[in-house]
Amino acid sequence: MSSTEDGLEQPLRVLLVEDDPVSAHMATHVLVQNGFAVMHAVDGREAIEILEMLPPTDLVVLDLMLPLADGFNVIERARALPAWTKVPIIMITSRSQESVVLRAFGAGVDEYLIKPVRPGDLLAKVRLLIARSAAV
Numbered sequence: 001m002s003s004t005e006d007g008l009e010q011p012l013r014v015l016l017v018e019d020d021p022v023s024a025h026m027a028t029h030v031l032v033q034n035g036f037a038v039m040h041a042v043d044g045r046e047a048i049e050i051l052e053m054l055p056p057t058d059l060v061v062l063d064l065m066l067p068l069a070d071g072f073n074v075i076e077r078a079r080a081l082p083a084w085t086k087v088p089i090i091m092i093t094s095r096s097q098e099s100v101v102l103r104a105f106g107a108g109v110d111e112y113l114i115k116p117v118r119p120g121d122l123l124a125k126v127r128l129l130i131a132r133s134a135a136v
Helices: 021-033 044-053 071-080 098-107 119-135
Strands: 013-017 037-041 059-063 089-093 111-114
Touching (some): 021 037, 021 059, 037 044, 059 119, 071 098, 098 111
Parallel strands (some): 013 059
8 A cells, every 4th residue: 555645545556558458457466365456457459558658667667578568668668657667577577588577677677487376476576575665
């Protein structure tokens, strides 16, 4: 939870960028069940529009292989916007090649999970990054 200016507790907000309905449902369910508010984008272009128009969320969970703009395009845009530069990003993808993983971390990803992702693994990474960003 985070506090607003008036002292009220607000749920931590996660931007989920996932085009696969099954993966999106699982991630949304896990996050909502654990007290997070989830905003969902179904493609890279929609995610970039959210980055450009809305205040930053507390965390981004991002698929790599997306229609209209891939995850690397989304990361590049997020890291170019001052308000989003420090928002933690978890990349989730079926791509396990070392070159892709290294490129993702080089682009600014904080954690990398390979599909299929177990709900507990996703929640553990989310909590880890939230705790890390709170400590900074």
